[in-house]
Amino acid sequence: MNKNTKALWQSPWGYSESFLLSFGFLFIGFALEYTSGTSSFGAIVFPYNLIFGGIYILQIVLVYFFIRNTATFKFLSGIPASIGAIVALSVLVVIMGVTSQVPMQEKGFVNNFGLNRITSSIPFLLINFYLLFILAMVVIRRLFPLKWSNWGFICSHLGLWITVFAAGIGSGDLQRLRMDLIENRIEGRAYDAKGNYFELPLAIKLNDFKIEEFRPKLAVVDNTTGTLYEASKPSLIMIEDGLRCKLHDWKIELEEFYVTSGRAGDRYYPIVDLGAAPAAKVKLVTPAKDTITGWISCGSFNRPHESLKIDDRFSLLMTVPEPKRFSSEVSIFTPDGRKQEQTLEVNKSFTVNGWKIYQLSYDEKMGIYSSKSIVEMVKDPWQVYVYIGVFMMMIGAVYMFWRGNKVKNEETINVVSD
Amino acid sequence: MIWSHFLLAAGISTGTWVLAVFLPKRVLIRNILVLAGIASIAIFIAYLWFSLERPPLRTLGETRLWYAFFLPIIGFLTYWRWRYNWMLYYSLGLSLLFLFINYLHPENFSKTLMPALQSPWFVPHVVVYIFAYAFLAASSLVAVRGLYQEYKSDLQPKVMLMADNLVYLGFAFLTLGLLFGALWAKEAWGHYWTWDPKETWAFITWLGYLVYIHRRFHMPAKFKSSLWILALAFVILLICWFGVNYLPSAQFSVHTYSQQP
Numbered sequence: 001m002n003k004n005t006k007a008l009w010q011s012p013w014g015y016s017e018s019f020l021l022s023f024g025f026l027f028i029g030f031a032l033e034y035t036s037g038t039s040s041f042g043a044i045v046f047p048y049n050l051i052f053g054g055i056y057i058l059q060i061v062l063v064y065f066f067i068r069n070t071a072t073f074k075f076l077s078g079i080p081a082s083i084g085a086i087v088a089l090s091v092l093v094v095i096m097g098v099t100s101q102v103p104m105q106e107k108g109f110v111n112n113f114g115l116n117r118i119t120s121s122i123p124f125l126l127i128n129f130y131l132l133f134i135l136a137m138v139v140i141r142r143l144f145p146l147k148w149s150n151w152g153f154i155c156s157h158l159g160l161w162i163t164v165f166a167a168g169i170g171s172g173d174l175q176r177l178r179m180d181l182i183e184n185r186i187e188g189r190a191y192d193a194k195g196n197y198f199e200l201p202l203a204i205k206l207n208d209f210k211i212e213e214f215r216p217k218l219a220v221v222d223n224t225t226g227t228l229y230e231a232s233k234p235s236l237i238m239i240e241d242g243l244r245c246k247l248h249d250w251k252i253e254l255e256e257f258y259v260t261s262g263r264a265g266d267r268y269y270p271i272v273d274l275g276a277a278p279a280a281k282v283k284l285v286t287p288a289k290d291t292i293t294g295w296i297s298c299g300s301f302n303r304p305h306e307s308l309k310i311d312d313r314f315s316l317l318m319t320v321p322e323p324k325r326f327s328s329e330v331s332i333f334t335p336d337g338r339k340q341e342q343t344l345e346v347n348k349s350f351t352v353n354g355w356k357i358y359q360l361s362y363d364e365k366m367g368i369y370s371s372k373s374i375v376e377m378v379k380d381p382w383q384v385y386v387y388i389g390v391f392m393m394m395i396g397a398v399y400m401f402w403r404g405n406k407v408k409n410e411e412t413i414n415v416v417s418d
Numbered sequence: 419m420i421w422s423h424f425l426l427a428a429g430i431s432t433g434t435w436v437l438a439v440f441l442p443k444r445v446l447i448r449n450i451l452v453l454a455g456i457a458s459i460a461i462f463i464a465y466l467w468f469s470l471e472r473p474p475l476r477t478l479g480e481t482r483l484w485y486a487f488f489l490p491i492i493g494f495l496t497y498w499r500w501r502y503n504w505m506l507y508y509s510l511g512l513s514l515l516f517l518f519i520n521y522l523h524p525e526n527f528s529k530t531l532m533p534a535l536q537s538p539w540f541v542p543h544v545v546v547y548i549f550a551y552a553f554l555a556a557s558s559l560v561a562v563r564g565l566y567q568e569y570k571s572d573l574q575p576k577v578m579l580m581a582d583n584l585v586y587l588g589f590a591f592l593t594l595g596l597l598f599g600a601l602w603a604k605e606a607w608g609h610y611w612t613w614d615p616k617e618t619w620a621f622i623t624w625l626g627y628l629v630y631i632h633r634r635f636h637m638p639a640k641f642k643s644s645l646w647i648l649a650l651a652f653v654i655l656l657i658c659w660f661g662v663n664y665l666p667s668a669q670f671s672v673h674t675y676s677q678q679p
């Protein structure tokens with residue numbers, strides 16, 4: 001146990017120095033965050049991020065060349081330094097994990113130190129650069145001299161480095177815009193989160209917006225508060241043909257159901273019309289064996305909803321159906337004169353001219369009658385590099401599964417339990 | 419039709435696997451039985467795919483079918499590589515559980531799955547996590563045992579070797595789970611990572627085990643600190659698994675899937 005007798009900052013450095021360093025960075029970061037106020041920095045964009053990234057790599061290479069034979073390099077590329085940096089990052093991420101990360105108006109402790117927006121705070125930035133620097137040192141040390149037996153290590157560590165680096169400096173170049181498509185209209189402009197419009201090098205025409213819905217559900221609400229009554233589970237039951245079920249203490253029988261219908265006189269009839277809404281005739285039996293029969297409907301944008309009063313306290317109602325799937329049939333026009341027919345669907349994006357187009361939403365008030373489709377357009381020129389890193393890490397993980405821990409078994413076994 | 423075929427397939431899997439559990443001595447026969455059970459699910463999925471004329475990945479019931487298929491495959495691979503019998507039985511048990519839930523809820527073959535979850539990434543993402551959690555939970559049991567032995571001043575190095583191997587396997591799956599999640603998010607929504615509370619805690623968990631691995635590599639002869647790190651990492655894992663929904667940070671999580679009426 002000579003570790004305890006070594007003075008701090010005396011070579012070789014170990015865990016104490018590592019933790020002092022990384023928590024020092026944390027401290028400096030928070031101090032800077034406090035003094036700079038809430039003027040959070042924006043992400044840097046092309047070409048500045050490329051220049052900056054180049055300088056960062058150059059700096060790593062230079063540092064390596066100047067210190068590679070020193071004890072400092074041994075320290076910076078060793079596990080104590082790594083663990084210090086990882087723990088410092090963990091502290092920030094734990095803060096993120098327990099506080100809600102939402103913008104706040106009032107000044108105060110949380111806001112002054114950026115605790116409610118950790119990912120764009122200075123300490124987070126600083127620790128990430130530090131961690132990335134240490135990781136670079138770690139990788140370089142195993143890279144020279146190159147040995148085949150290190151391939152698994154290189155895959156996971158270099159892969160992680162590439163992923164974080166590319167995702168980090170590439171984030172400023174990521175463009176995320178929305179486009180509102182109206183049926184049979186050609187749209188060439190998209191807007192960002194602040195509402196600024198941009199002209200795009202492509203245009204989209206929405207030929208047809210299709211949406212399928214699930215059946216609506218039955219639910220009981222409290223008349224006075226209007227909240228869902230949840231005395232027993234399930235508190236929502238999906239309507240099916242011939243449904244007979246028990247909802248809380250009431251027995252319910254479905255007598256008629258129409259997916260699209262309209263009220264005429266004392267009942268609903270199936271119709272096909274703009275805004276025609278689902279409706280059902282239900283029979284409800286109370287625990288006291290009273291029978292209540294009536295129509296319920298969830299209504300639509302142009303039809304009222306209707307619920308069935310059970311007693312003074314409760315009513316039975318039909319919920320607005322949830323979407324099952326929705327998709328847009330579009331024609332995409334590009335400047336080279338090409339026209340491509342595509343179907344956009346959630347989880348099925350389409351890439352054209354570097355823009356990835358995602359089905360995002362529609363006019364939810366209109367439900368199945370929506371003729372508007374909202375798509376998101378994302379351009380992320382750095383994605384390939386991030387993916388290279390991610391796939392390297394995946395290979396590293398499979399390697400880890402296959403090899404398991406054979407690393408230091410000898411030394412472990414030779415420990416005589418004290 | 420689909421239902422009766424499901425009953426047949428699930429029945430074959432259940433039968434072969436129950437037999438497999440009772441015949442653990444005859445390894446070859448047991449392995450063949452396990453594989454036959456897997457094949458029966460595979461054939462049913464193929465049939466379903468064919469008769470629905472779309473990939474059966476849309477409803478909860480269909481998704482569970484994929485779990486029931488992939489779990490024993492990974493369990494078998496793990497067994498094959500590492501001879502962990504318990505992992506094989508664990509995966510068979512979970513798989514049967516999923517089949518059983520499908521049996522109890524026939525309507526689930528046609529029930530709600532929100533569009534965002536209707537993705538081929540969903541199943542690998544979740545299945546890989548199930549394995550990661552199983553290995554890591556097992557490693558913490560070992561850690562508790564180690565701490566107890568340590569308390570009795572009778573710590574066996576064998577315990578550390580066991581814990582190490584379980585963590586390595588669990589960590590490999592955890593990493594894959596995180597990466598699958600990130601790729602899925604990128605493909606589906608255009609960003610890899612949104613620091614949603616569940617993601618944040620999954621990342622903290624990952625960091626915890628990362629520290630353990632590196633500490634062990636650095637100081638293979640020091641057991642006590644590593645055991646404590648492992649125990650702490652498991653606490654974080656439990657927060658990630660169960661606790662996230664109760665944290666103030668979780669108000670807007672996509673991973674809670676709570677639906678407004």
Ligand code: HEM
Pocket residue numbers: 077078079082083085131134135138142153156157160393396400407628631632635
């Ligand atoms: C994807 C994440 C990571 C995985 C899977 C991983 C895995 C491993 C493994 C299994 C070893 C044992 C050495 C070997 O297998 O040959 C190791 C060593 C090491 N790792 Fe990591 N690690 C990861 C991230 C990191 C990070 C973020 C750092 C530091 C910033 C780091 C620093 C080190 C160091 C310094 C060693 C010792 C290398 C040596 O002494 O030769 N690792 N890592």
